Amino acid sequence: MSKIIAIVNQKGGVGKTTTAINLAAAVGKLGERVLLVDIDPQGNSTSGFGVNKRTVVKSSYDILIGQVNTKDVIIKTKFKNVDIVPSNMNLAGAEIELVDMDKRESRLKLALAAVEADYDYIFLDCPPSLGVITLNALVAADKIFVPIQCEYYALEGLSQLLATVRTVKRKFNDRLELDGVLLTMYDGRLKLTTQVVAEVKKYFPKKVYTTVIPRNVRLSEAPSYGEPICYYDPWSKGSLAYTQLAKEFLRKNS
Numbered sequence: 001m002s003k004i005i006a007i008v009n010q011k012g013g014v015g016k017t018t019t020a021i022n023l024a025a026a027v028g029k030l031g032e033r034v035l036l037v038d039i040d041p042q043g044n045s046t047s048g049f050g051v052n053k054r055t056v057v058k059s060s061y062d063i064l065i066g067q068v069n070t071k072d073v074i075i076k077t078k079f080k081n082v083d084i085v086p087s088n089m090n091l092a093g094a095e096i097e098l099v100d101m102d103k104r105e106s107r108l109k110l111a112l113a114a115v116e117a118d119y120d121y122i123f124l125d126c127p128p129s130l131g132v133i134t135l136n137a138l139v140a141a142d143k144i145f146v147p148i149q150c151e152y153y154a155l156e157g158l159s160q161l162l163a164t165v166r167t168v169k170r171k172f173n174d175r176l177e178l179d180g181v182l183l184t185m186y187d188g189r190l191k192l193t194t195q196v197v198a199e200v201k202k203y204f205p206k207k208v209y210t211t212v213i214p215r216n217v218r219l220s221e222a223p224s225y226g227e228p229i230c231y232y233d234p235w236s237k238g239s240l241a242y243t244q245l246a247k248e249f250l251r252k253n254s
Contacts, residue, residue, distance in 0.1 A: 002035070002119040003253055004112065005179060006141035011157050012128040014149045015184030015213060018223075020125035021048040022238070023145075025228030026246035028081035032120040035074065038087035039064075039108070039133050041094075045125040046086040049077045050226030053088045061090040063111040064136065065097055070111045079231060083119075091133070098132045105172055108136035121253075130164050138168040143179035143253075148200055150186050150193045150212075155203055178207055180252070182245065186212040211245040214238065 007020045020036060021044075028034040038045040039060045043053035053059075056075075062068040063085065074083050098104045112122060124137045138144065144165060148154050169176045181204045187193050201208050213219075219238030222229045229239040 002116045004122045004141045006124040006137040008126040015147045017044045019147045022242040026242045034082045035119045035122045037085040040127040041092040043087040048223045056086045056088045059088045109140035139172045145179045147182045150196045181208045184213040
């Protein structure tokens, strides 16, 4: 049975999708069977794995809204051990459509039940909001994984996220736990970075990953080539960091 990890932070620009793409790829490269489910209407995880979201016929929208079997939506990527449920702009209207649907918060959980046995890890790339789609991810997940950027206001909005997690745990999913917090856009030369790291560790005692993700030009370039960083430039700082993160993640979750 797979472990389902929701990669979530309602604040945009924190490296959430970059982490979803590169952690999934690195875990797959290390030999685990991985499914990445793109439930962000922007579809950046989809294009980050070289899938043209404009030509996607069936997407995560269809498993949330329709009666489509999840296995019929999965695309096998060209990268080792990684499959993807793609997203496209159809998902943008899903929040409104889900409001009036029966068991609206559990539709993703039900959709993933059909494929859980086929994977070791299922990663959910969530939208930067706390709407019904993210609620579906929290109900489906075993754990949440929170990327936080090393910048001013790093912890802004996180109390709201954690309050939502507590509500979901109480009402819908009593197994939901915080896996860990990942520091992104790290620059050890800056005094601000040191201050943010201390603040985050104080806020999340014993939950901050030792591995940090540095600012890295190659990491920023890789999505435009449709490749995770560990394939685009295996020896770049960004690739080495995500490989190290994948190993640390597997030590915690194996």
